Structure formats: C-alpha cells, structure tokens
Amino acid sequence: MENEDLKSISKYKIEVYAKYTKGVYVCPHCGNDMLDRFYSNAKGFKDSHFGLMLIIECDKCFENFCSHGIGQIPYFLENVAKGKNKFFKPDEAA
Numbered sequence: 001m002e003n004e005d006l007k008s009i010s011k012y013k014i015e016v017y018a019k020y021t022k023g024v025y026v027c028p029h030c031g032n033d034m035l036d037r038f039y040s041n042a043k044g045f046k047d048s049h050f051g052l053m054l055i056i057e058c059d060k061c062f063e064n065f066c067s068h069g070i071g072q073i074p075y076f077l078e079n080v081a082k083g084k085n086k087f088f089k090p091d092e093a094a
C-alpha cells in the first residue's frame with residue numbers, strides 16, 4: 001500500500017452503501033458484467049472493515065457495488081485523467 005496513492009484519492013472518498021461483489025467486475029444485484037467499462041463507472045472510494053473499497057455504479061440497475069480498491073487506484077486515476085470517467089472530469093484529477 002502506497003501512502004501517495006492514498007493521498008491522491010482522498011478527494012474521491014464517498015460515503016454510500018455498496019454491496020461487495022466477489023466477481024469484482026460483475027454487479028451483485030443484477031449480474032451485469034462491466035469488465036470493459038468498470039473504471040468509467042467508478043464513483044469513488046470508501047474505507048471499510050475489509051480495507052479500501054472502490055465503489056461502482058451499475059449502468060444497468062444503477063445500484064452501487066464495491067470491490068477491493070487498493071490495487072485499482074492507478075487504473076481509476078488514469079481513467080479520470082483520460083476523461084473516460086462518468087462522475088469525474090480530468091481537471092479534477094490529482
């Protein structure tokens with residue numbers, strides 16, 4: 001875990017309910033597989049008892065779900081920087 005990584009996402013922390021998915025890219029509510037657009041639908045990070053979680057909004061049922069976020073920080077930031085993220089614009093990137 002890199003402290004720099006954690007600092008760079010502090011402004012992306014949100015407090016929402018999100019169900020954990022074992023399938024990482026698959027919505028646990030409706031089974032929607034979001035592998036090819038996972039980070040574009042990422043709406044922030046949240047601390048939990050299991051560590052940092054990345055929050056995703058399903059683009060089919062619009063429910064929130066989450067998976068472990070630590071390893072996903074660089075991919076999330078890159079997605080935002082490229083203007084691909086649905087919730088954050090590039091100029092808001094770290």
Ligand SMILES: [Zn+2]
Binds near residue numbers: 027032058
């Ligand atoms: Zn869904």
